[in-house]
Amino acid sequence: MSTFSIRDLPKTNTFTQKLPPDPQYPTPSSSHKEERSKLGPRLVREAAYTYVRPDGFEKSELVGVSQTALKDLAIDPSTVESEDFKDTVAGRKIITLDNGTEPKDDAIYPWAQCYGGYQFGQWAGQLGDGRAISLFETTNPKTKARYELQLKGAGKTPYSRFADGRAVVRSSIREFVVSEALNALGIPTTRALSLTLAPQARVRRETMEPGAIVARFAQSWLRIGTFDLPRSRGDRDTIRKLADYAAEEVFGGWDKLPGKIDSNDTTPSTGVPKDELQGETEHQQNRYTRLYREIVRRNAKMVAYWQAYAFTNGVLNTDNTSIMGLSIDFGPFAFLDNFDPNYTPNHDDHMLRYAYKNQPSIIWWNLVRLGESLGELIGSGDRCDEEEFVKEGVRKDWADELVKRAETLIEATGEEYKAVFMAEYKRLMTARLGLKQCKEGDFETLYSELLDTLEALELDFNHTFRKLSHISTEQIDSEEKRKEVAGVFFHHDGLGSLVGEEKDARQRIAKWLETYRTRVLEDWSDSPEEERFAAMRSVNPKFVPRSWILDEIIERVEKKDRIIMSSTQEGTNNMEKMIFERSMTDKELLSLKDVYERITNPTTISQEAYRQLMQQISAADQRAKAYKPKYLKKKCW
Numbered sequence: 001m002s003t004f005s006i007r008d009l010p011k012t013n014t015f016t017q018k019l020p021p022d023p024q025y026p027t028p029s030s031s032h033k034e035e036r037s038k039l040g041p042r043l044v045r046e047a048a049y050t051y052v053r054p055d056g057f058e059k060s061e062l063v064g065v066s067q068t069a070l071k072d073l074a075i076d077p078s079t080v081e082s083e084d085f086k087d088t089v090a091g092r093k094i095i096t097l098d099n100g101t102e103p104k105d106d107a108i109y110p111w112a113q114c115y116g117g118y119q120f121g122q123w124a125g126q127l128g129d130g131r132a133i134s135l136f137e138t139t140n141p142k143t144k145a146r147y148e149l150q151l152k153g154a155g156k157t158p159y160s161r162f163a164d165g166r167a168v169v170r171s172s173i174r175e176f177v178v179s180e181a182l183n184a185l186g187i188p189t190t191r192a193l194s195l196t197l198a199p200q201a202r203v204r205r206e207t208m209e210p211g212a213i214v215a216r217f218a219q220s221w222l223r224i225g226t227f228d229l230p231r232s233r234g235d236r237d238t239i240r241k242l243a244d245y246a247a248e249e250v251f252g253g254w255d256k257l258p259g260k261i262d263s264n265d266t267t268p269s270t271g272v273p274k275d276e277l278q279g280e281t282e283h284q285q286n287r288y289t290r291l292y293r294e295i296v297r298r299n300a301k302m303v304a305y306w307q308a309y310a311f312t313n314g315v316l317n318t319d320n321t322s323i324m325g326l327s328i329d330f331g332p333f334a335f336l337d338n339f340d341p342n343y344t345p346n347h348d349d350h351m352l353r354y355a356y357k358n359q360p361s362i363i364w365w366n367l368v369r370l371g372e373s374l375g376e377l378i379g380s381g382d383r384c385d386e387e388e389f390v391k392e393g394v395r396k397d398w399a400d401e402l403v404k405r406a407e408t409l410i411e412a413t414g415e416e417y418k419a420v421f422m423a424e425y426k427r428l429m430t431a432r433l434g435l436k437q438c439k440e441g442d443f444e445t446l447y448s449e450l451l452d453t454l455e456a457l458e459l460d461f462n463h464t465f466r467k468l469s470h471i472s473t474e475q476i477d478s479e480e481k482r483k484e485v486a487g488v489f490f491h492h493d494g495l496g497s498l499v500g501e502e503k504d505a506r507q508r509i510a511k512w513l514e515t516y517r518t519r520v521l522e523d524w525s526d527s528p529e530e531e532r533f534a535a536m537r538s539v540n541p542k543f544v545p546r547s548w549i550l551d552e553i554i555e556r557v558e559k560k561d562r563i564i565m566s567s568t569q570e571g572t573n574n575m576e577k578m579i580f581e582r583s584m585t586d587k588e589l590l591s592l593k594d595v596y597e598r599i600t601n602p603t604t605i606s607q608e609a610y611r612q613l614m615q616q617i618s619a620a621d622q623r624a625k626a627y628k629p630k631y632l633k634k635k636c637w
């Protein structure tokens, strides 16, 4: 059998089996028996998690399920209407317990992860899963990928601090849509399986709002903050356990980690045995260096994707930086509209710490914090398993050697971070521009010049690539034609008001198109142009979930919610429809479900459908201008 109902899914709990539990509730039954109110906020030490049961909504509606997620988790789509599925993703049922029986000590029982973090550069102490509860892990038998399924918004945990453990409809819709959109674009991300609304539940935010739960999943929910917390407490033992768990369970074994690389080599070999040491003295690399390298390289690739698709996370604290190199925690995220490197969707980020242009360096800042947490293990070289070191830590007489080695290796891994980031970024931009290779000089004359042009003329980043995917070399084979074609990059109503003369703008774009054309002809001399168009369209999405679009969906769902609350009969059945619909023009409704399918199958759209979509998008873009002050932070100069 290749797909399962949620009940029959193969399930594991390596996280709780291999990592230290909250000493106050060391077994599932000890937590299960406890009154819920006593499971509330407190500091948890020397632990990676606490067993905690979800506090699901009594009444709820399953309104959205991602088909791609079902496939990736090997869940049979015909079973999502079952009570088992609905009750599990709404947190009403612990599917691993038979009819609510008391759990045995080795039961697969829900847990919340303990972690801390640096927020806006300052140490914030213990944070943890304050509103997320993991249910179980499941391995897709076909792909062999193992995922941890988790509910967000299913009630308080010991890590809820002063908050309520809930999530509201707004943020849940945003997380549901963007997780799956990023995944469809090939951007490493945590995923969303389902969206459940609880229209009757009242969650206090600025006003009272209905609640929601997103069932989400990831190959790992470990964050840099998971390592920060034990480090801040001098808890060496937990750090080591977390590191071993990450290598053995998350990355599939020590031998899967990347070995030492030579200076010009960007692809390290794997298969290095667990205990092998590579390099000499202060460069001596043990298995923990390889673990660090893996995490660094994954994050370098992820952030390259963000830059190439102009995605901004908005809150890149260390508790929001994944060990797996996944986009994680979707708070005030946004895709850039006009290309503005200083843009941040986070209105509280006055220093622009997490602005688009700063993302690669801030992820590295976070990775250095991880390097510090793992520093003792990285720096210990061939002595990492010596009993005295494991139990007592570093002896004074070799502390200097250890520190020097750790510093040297972290710094060297930083060079690798830059190299991997640049290689990946170039690869992605090369593909987006429809070129076969990045030749010497391309980066300056083509890539950087395009970005400068987009910034100077306030043009839309993602539309530009999509539009380029339709321009033949013949359409731009003379200066006159290039100036004419330049107009397609303008917004529907021309250029922004501050960016000068249209004539100059056309000239600038035409100049770039000339360089571009030369390079296209070099790379594609013996292939039909349709081939290039198809390649470009497969990496340049027609549609990205922009903030104003998400807002429209939310507004429509919320309006419907009010109706539902005033009349119990009305509407919950229509909720799915409401979620997946959005108004693109006043007259025409385009189902987000369609959009979804288009996101997930970027190549299947017909020319005609594409033309229509483009028309709709330009109309929508025009309207979006009214939204801009809300989303586009003013440039700081």
Ligand SMILES: Nc1ncnc2c1ncn2[C@@H]1O[C@H](COP(=O)(O)OP(=O)(O)OP(=O)(O)O)[C@@H](O)[C@H]1O
Pocket: 127, 128, 129, 130, 131, 132, 159, 160, 161, 163, 164, 165, 166, 167, 319, 320, 328, 329, 330, 331
């Ligand atoms: N409503 C809430 N109830 C309890 N804890 C919360 C709530 N909102 C946020 N937190 C906690 O505050 C911390 C920072 O919040 P942040 O918004 O970064 O995370 P989140 O969106 O809740 O979770 P995640 O990172 O898992 O997506 C986390 O520890 C989070 O669990």
